[in-house]
Amino acid sequence: MQRIGVFVCWCGSNIAATVDVERVAEAVKSEPGVVFSTQYQYMCSENGQQLIRQAIKEHNLTGVVVCSCSPRMHEATFRKTAESAGINPYMVEIANIREQVSWIHKDIEEGTEKAIILARTAIAKVNLNAPLTAGETKVTKRALVIGGGIAGIQSALDIAEAGYEVDIVETKPTIGGRMAQLDKTFPTLDCAACILTPKMVDVAQNEKITLYTYSEIEDVKGFVGNFSVKIRKKARYINEDACTGCGVCMNACPSKKGLNEFNQGLNNRPAIYIPFAQAIPNIAVIDPQQCLKIKNGKCGLCAMKCPSNAIDYTQTDEIVEREYGAIVVATGYKTIDLDKFGEYAYNESKDVVTSLELERLMNAAGPTKGTLLRPSDGEHPHDITFIQCVGSRDTSGCGKPYCSKICCMYTAKHAMLIREKYPDVKVHIFYIDVRTPGKNYDEFYRRAAEQYGVDYIKGMVGKVYPQPNGKLLVQGSDLINNEQVLIESDMVVLATAIEPEPSVRRIATLLTTSIDTNNFLTEAHAKLRPVESPTAGIFLSGVCQGPKDIPETVSQASACAAKVIGLLAKNTLKGNACVAGPDESMCNGCSVCANVCPYGAITYVDKEFRLGGGKTETRRVSQVNQAICQGCGACTVACPSGAMDLKGFANKQIMAEVEAICKR
Amino acid sequence: MQEVKEYTPLIVAFCCNWCSYAGADLAGSSRLSYPANVKIIRVPCSCRVNPMFILKAFQRGADGVIMCGCHPGDCHYTSGNYYARRRMSLLFSMLDYMGIERERTRVEWVSAAEGAKFANVMNEFAKTINELGENKRLEDLRCK
Ligand SMILES: Cc1cc2nc3c(=O)[nH]c(=O)nc-3n(C[C@H](O)[C@H](O)[C@H](O)COP(=O)(O)OP(=O)(O)OC[C@H]3O[C@@H](n4cnc5c(N)ncnc54)[C@H](O)[C@@H]3O)c2cc1C
Ligand code: SF4
Ligand code: SF4
Ligand code: FES
Numbered sequence: 107m108q109r110i111g112v113f114v115c116w117c118g119s120n121i122a123a124t125v126d127v128e129r130v131a132e133a134v135k136s137e138p139g140v141v142f143s144t145q146y147q148y149m150c151s152e153n154g155q156q157l158i159r160q161a162i163k164e165h166n167l168t169g170v171v172v173c174s175c176s177p178r179m180h181e182a183t184f185r186k187t188a189e190s191a192g193i194n195p196y197m198v199e200i201a202n203i204r205e206q207v208s209w210i211h212k213d214i215e216e217g218t219e220k221a222i223i224l225a226r227t228a229i230a231k232v233n234l235n236a237p238l239t240a241g242e243t244k245v246t247k248r249a250l251v252i253g254g255g256i257a258g259i260q261s262a263l264d265i266a267e268a269g270y271e272v273d274i275v276e277t278k279p280t281i282g283g284r285m286a287q288l289d290k291t292f293p294t295l296d297c298a299a300c301i302l303t304p305k306m307v308d309v310a311q312n313e314k315i316t317l318y319t320y321s322e323i324e325d326v327k328g329f330v331g332n333f334s335v336k337i338r339k340k341a342r343y344i345n346e347d348a349c350t351g352c353g354v355c356m357n358a359c360p361s362k363k364g365l366n367e368f369n370q371g372l373n374n375r376p377a378i379y380i381p382f383a384q385a386i387p388n389i390a391v392i393d394p395q396q397c398l399k400i401k402n403g404k405c406g407l408c409a410m411k412c413p414s415n416a417i418d419y420t421q422t423d424e425i426v427e428r429e430y431g432a433i434v435v436a437t438g439y440k441t442i443d444l445d446k447f448g449e450y451a452y453n454e455s456k457d458v459v460t461s462l463e464l465e466r467l468m469n470a471a472g473p474t475k476g477t478l479l480r481p482s483d484g485e486h487p488h489d490i491t492f493i494q495c496v497g498s499r500d501t502s503g504c505g506k507p508y509c510s511k512i513c514c515m516y517t518a519k520h521a522m523l524i525r526e527k528y529p530d531v532k533v534h535i536f537y538i539d540v541r542t543p544g545k546n547y548d549e550f551y552r553r554a555a556e557q558y559g560v561d562y563i564k565g566m567v568g569k570v571y572p573q574p575n576g577k578l579l580v581q582g583s584d585l586i587n588n589e590q591v592l593i594e595s596d597m598v599v600l601a602t603a604i605e606p607e608p609s610v611r612r613i614a615t616l617l618t619t620s621i622d623t624n625n626f627l628t629e630a631h632a633k634l635r636p637v638e639s640p641t642a643g644i645f646l647s648g649v650c651q652g653p654k655d656i657p658e659t660v661s662q663a664s665a666c667a668a669k670v671i672g673l674l675a676k677n678t679l680k681g682n683a684c685v686a687g688p689d690e691s692m693c694n695g696c697s698v699c700a701n702v703c704p705y706g707a708i709t710y711v712d713k714e715f716r717l718g719g720g721k722t723e724t725r726r727v728s729q730v731n732q733a734i735c736q737g738c739g740a741c742t743v744a745c746p747s748g749a750m751d752l753k754g755f756a757n758k759q760i761m762a763e764v765e766a767i768c769k770r
Numbered sequence: 771m772q773e774v775k776e777y778t779p780l781i782v783a784f785c786c787n788w789c790s791y792a793g794a795d796l797a798g799s800s801r802l803s804y805p806a807n808v809k810i811i812r813v814p815c816s817c818r819v820n821p822m823f824i825l826k827a828f829q830r831g832a833d834g835v836i837m838c839g840c841h842p843g844d845c846h847y848t849s850g851n852y853y854a855r856r857r858m859s860l861l862f863s864m865l866d867y868m869g870i871e872r873e874r875t876r877v878e879w880v881s882a883a884e885g886a887k888f889a890n891v892m893n894e895f896a897k898t899i900n901e902l903g904e905n906k907r908l909e910d911l912r913c914k
Binding site: 176177178202204205206207209210211212213216217219220223224227620628630632640684702704705736737738739740742743744752755757760761763764765767768769770 | 780782787791792794795797798799801802803804806809810811812813814815817818819820821822823826827830831832843846847848849850853857889
């Protein structure tokens with residue numbers, strides 16, 4: 107049996123004016139468990155708290171009920187008071203007789219009666235309270251960043267700057283991501299490589315950062331502060347320490363017909379290659395599907411030519427296992443497949459390109475060395491038509507329902523760059539809306555339209571017809587002049603929607619974190635916790651969370667790093683004391699609870715149980731990780747066996763509250 | 771007739787800690803009154819509300835039960851209120867089948883900023899329950 111003390115607060119006149127506090131204190135004296143009750147003007151004041159501490163000691167109290175303001179106001183205060191007097195802080199309950207009684211019921215009789223019922227309800231609960239302690243776990247002071255685009259790079263640099271070790275895992279042979287493929291960048295038009303490659307070098311040179319390129323996440327176990335991750339380092343067939351990146355091998359290789367991924371497949375590369383000149387690490391990699399030596403044992407020319415003896419055709423994948431305290435997801439995006447958009451003739455004509463392909467066609471390090479040439483015949487184009495919103499804001503089911511956010515700005519950029527360099531080229535842009543919120547963004551767009559003479563046409567394109575003369579006939583509508591237009595163009599550029607990199611689905615599953623219907627990773631709170639995932643210890647950086655341009659990506663990446671640093675700065679993590687847990691004798695291991703837990707806190711173990719008579723049986727039962735459980739209670743209601751319960755808000759406690767309220 | 775008037779119905783309100791309980795606090799600090807027969811039970815999230823709690827309330831003589839949570843999409847635990855919504859719609863159709871008027875149970879989304887909404891919802895719900903009168907269907911007379 108508990109020994110409960112009840113403390114009724116006047117809150118000056120806030121409560122005492124409409125609740126007869128003395129009557130409340132008197133009325134609860136006969137409640138089960140109550141051994142002491144009193145009232146005082148300000149319970150939260152030092153004197154009030156002293157009164158509680160003294161009563162706890164004098165009357166050997168095991169539980170405390172404070173009838174006062176909302177628990178959201180002073181629950182923490184009174185828990186501390188109780189703790190300092192030597193009883194467990196979770197033995198305190200609050201009856202909210204201010205917000206729920208005195209402030210809204212003006213009739214003293216009515217208010218006093220309700221206050222007594224609320225006090226009884228809290229007493230009924232405390233009778234069933236048990237001391238709780240929040241678990242503590244240690245924090246591994248190392249972070250993992252998945253994805254080495256600008257988002258991953260920025261997060262990693264910031265975390266390393268604060269003094270913590272960071273590993274970056276990148277699937278491609280080099281870091282840099284999509285930004286490395288871009289030519290110039292809005293809104294300032296500085297060259298992407300000029301601002302990105304120094305950061306890539308910083309990553310390579312930073313002692314705190316370890317790079318795993320051409321690598322993949324194989325498995326993730328553990329929880330916030332204590333993740334254990336298996337990384338698959340795919341065989342490069344190159345001894346990384348020996349390779350100097352001289353590139354001799356690339357010239358030696360006779361198998362030159364691989365699609366150059368870095369140039370969006372617009373030209374070819376040899377089977378052994380370095381993705382681009384400023385790749386980090388600047389080390390070759392062999393495409394095993396294309397290498398004649400690996401495929402059928404004939405060739406080996408590159409090994410003969412390599413001055414550093416770096417080539418090893420027998421290399422195999424390697425699995426590395428590492429521990430982390432925090433994980434950042436920065437897996438970025440790709441442009442969508444255009445198979446469902448036959449009307450734009452993308453698969454029929456080489457001269458219909460995506461905007462990302464155009465970036466490569468305009469880039470000095472691209473397939474045409476930066477001279478804009480028509481892909482089909484290498485001729486100078488005279489007329490180029492851009493089509494915006496290809497697959498974006500598309501509710502037909504072929505594309506994506508969302509706005510890709512960056513296309514209006516990069517299309518204005520493309521138009522401006524082309525008009526600047528080739529004033530003879532006519533540029534038309536079909537758009538639904540031009541959306542340019544952002545610092546200096548609308549000014550940028552207006553410059554394209556007003557100063558660069560770009561022909562903006564509000565309307566959609568119905569179809570692109572490749573003509574026998576090699577031209578492309580673009581048929582669209584001009585909504586402002588209310589007419590159909592036909593434009594004969596040399597090239598058509600599709601501002602193609604972006605979508606999360608598909609591998610993010612697998613990553614999200616491994617990390618037990620959630621993605622939305624468009625495969626973007628979900629944040630813990632759309633407004634207030636935008637860089638954390640709902641799973642503790644997993645953070646979001648860059649386009650994997652939603653469409654963004656570079657300035658926004660970098661801001662988010664730094665915000666994400668700040669959150670990671672905040673976590674890694676702690677030596678231990680104090681968990682939530684009100685966590686769920688199963689009654690193992692009732693649990694049948696059905697998995698229902700694990701399926702509803704928003705945090706992936708529940709796993710299963712095989713346990714041996716005594717049956718009596720010396721017999722035992724082994725059964726699968728659920729197990730709640732106290733460091734992960736946030737105490738929502740979803741599992742407790744889902745459990746068909748009634749095995750799962752929540753500490754602090756247990757079934758019995760809530761039932762007791764219901765009974766106390768309903769007692770007439 | 772006289773008797774019915776004197777009877778004050780009893781209403782149990784389950785409120786999630788993060789939105790609706792805070793909404794009730796705001797109703798209080800804004801001095802927006804609602805009937806004293808509404809009694810609140812605080813739960814961490816609407817998904818903590820076991821249908822058993824609601825059945826228990828009716829069994830013990832409650833005349834109306836209302837569950838309040840964060841607006842869809844705003845649950846502190848991201849998806850708790852979706853679970854709660856599904857569970858309650860099942861429970862409510864079962865109660866309906868048992869002959870408990872549909873109006874005796876309700877789900878409302880009240881944010882921490884919606885003190886006025888909280889008070890309105892409670893006033894309106896209390897009015898409905900007043901009109902319905904005593905709930906005799908599920909009440910366990912042994913508990914009296
Ligand atoms: C045509 C075009 C033009 C643009 N022009 C501009 C511009 O002018 N200005 C501007 O501000 N923005 C521009 N952008 C937007 C810009 O590209 C993005 O904002 C930026 O690249 C986002 O960076 P990120 O790191 O989030 O993603 P990404 O650049 O996509 O990087 C993600 C990285 O993660 C890696 N990865 C993916 N999956 C995994 C996995 N499972 N495991 C390990 N690694 C993985 C990828 O290989 C990649 O390296 C443009 C975009 C396009 C399409
Ligand atoms: S209480 Fe919520 S967070 Fe904890 S295990 Fe149950 S469902 Fe998961
Ligand atoms: S739902 Fe209940 S019975 Fe099923 S595994 Fe979870 S705790 Fe055990
Ligand atoms: S926390 Fe309010 S409904 Fe989940």
